[in-house]
Amino acid sequence: MPTPLAPRPAAPPDRVAFHRTELGPILGLYGRMVAAGEWRDYGISCLRDVAVFSIFRRTAENPLYRIEKRPALRLRQGQYAVFGMEGQVLKRGNDLAAVLRVLERKLIRAVE
Template sequence: MSDLEPIRLAPRLAAVPAVAAPPLQPAPTQVSFDRRELNALLNLYGRMVAAGEWRDYAIDFLKDQAVFSVFRRTSEAPLYRIEKTPRLARRQGAYAVVSSAGHILKRGHELGRVLAVLEKVNLKLVTG
């Protein structure tokens, strides 16, 4: 080999340092109402609006519970909160109706039975 002859090198792949992927973390789960539950809640809400009892609602989906709040007026505190807390499902029941004062009016495993506490029979005196 002479000094003027080019040196041929075998092609090499550049060594890339291995980058460890960050551990996969599950996305934070969010508790929500399913279609059947929302249907029951909105049916009750519609009846109460028609009766002039309620005027507004709010839905909050939190990490550990979902809350459906109903208001007489928008600027007030909620009259009632219907809460779904799945971690209580095996104990007292996942559903609860809470008054504006914070008292639990009804708690249970079935939403329909819990909502029954809010069903009010409006009796009116009819005079002839």
């Protein structure tokens, strides 16, 4: 009589990716900025330890902003971060909506 196999522990994912619930707010903000004429292109990279949403003014340039998801930092600094063009951290945290607010401020302009 064969012995029953023990259930395997869940294997860690081989790549980090944005979930549909995370892409909704990101693409909503992206659409508003495209409509305002600020942004023109984006790229998504899914790597082993980080997922990156890069925002470009023009396709051939370096990204204006990078929205990163690093689950390994979830219990430390927060798994979401927004980086500027020079690599500076603009906002970091576990709440994606709060982290994206730093970019929404760019959409608000004073009307003369």
